[in-house]
Amino acid sequence: MEKMIKKPCMGRQKISIVKISKKNHLQVTFSKRRTGLFKKASELATLCGVEIGIIVFSPANKAFSFGHLDVESIIDRFLSRNPQPDSGANRLIKAHRNANIHELNMELTQVLSQLEVERKRGEALDKMRKASRKQCWWESPIAELGSRELEQLRMALEELKKKVAEQANKIFVESNNTSFFKVNAYENKTKPHDQSSVASSSMYKYWLV
Template sequence: MSSGRKSRGRQKIEIKKMSNESHLQVTFSKRRSGLFKKASELCTLCGADVALVVYSPGEKVFSFGHPNVDTVIDRYLSRVSSQNNGTMQFIEAHRSANVRELNTQLTQINHLLDIEKKRAEELSHLCKSVETQFWWDGPVDGMNRVQLELFKNDLEELKKLVAHHADRLVIQSAPTQTLPLFF
């Protein structure tokens, strides 16, 4: 007895329109009967009234209805026409509420954006002031020869100022010597 399979079994297919006409018709027939079977089960299990109308690729009409198609469609159309006015008012009220909520959110987001823009400007000014205050701490990698010469001269000037300031501090902090007075 052979244990090998003779068919591939059920395969998962990509859901897109089929290009092969003969495959399309066979698949339609199988799926249509499955759809009608599910509708029938829904009626039996739940007591639901169901109507299905399906047009095949060959423009043939197939329908299923419980108790029948006409009864379910008439019931649907009578409810839609009587509720249409109320439904439209409800939809419009819902739409207006959504628009108001979105406008409120937009206003809040714009306010937050303005605050963040001001903060960015303040940070930019702060960065510029720090850069000018601590010019010696900047990178030298991207400087050309002239910029490096200026940088060198500025550092030498800074060195002189630091030395001068240090000398003044040493002089100020040195104890004053008093000479003994001899009478």
């Protein structure tokens, strides 16, 4: 027998970065990447308590922006290179905002923990369900059973048929015995009455003679 030629493992290949030629594919890819980028920026701003601004351009040169807290103020501050003086009101606003961000981070951590617990619970339930299906394989559709399960099912049905026939025969015999005993009891009950009738008729004949 000829040895099977093993395919050489190519490993992780480098994907060349080229522009997508089809416009429809390009637009769909841009929409997905833009949504993912804005989502990551929002998570970063919430978790770290930073101000962030992003501007992206679509293949049709349409601008899309995201900013936390306000994209215009962030852009103006970036372009002017002159940060506004930090007054007492601004410090109070920042402190309040940081407190809110800290509270939101705690809630987010708690929700993520609950989500992880529910995910593990769902996986455990799936495993239990699969194990239950394996144990109760006879409840599956016949088309999904293998040759081994079909043979076991056939033997089980034959055994069930045998037991049903034995039980039916037993019930039939018991019902016949019950009917026989009822007939005998009825005959025994009526026999004394018949003998007395015969005796009385004989005496009647004797007196007549």
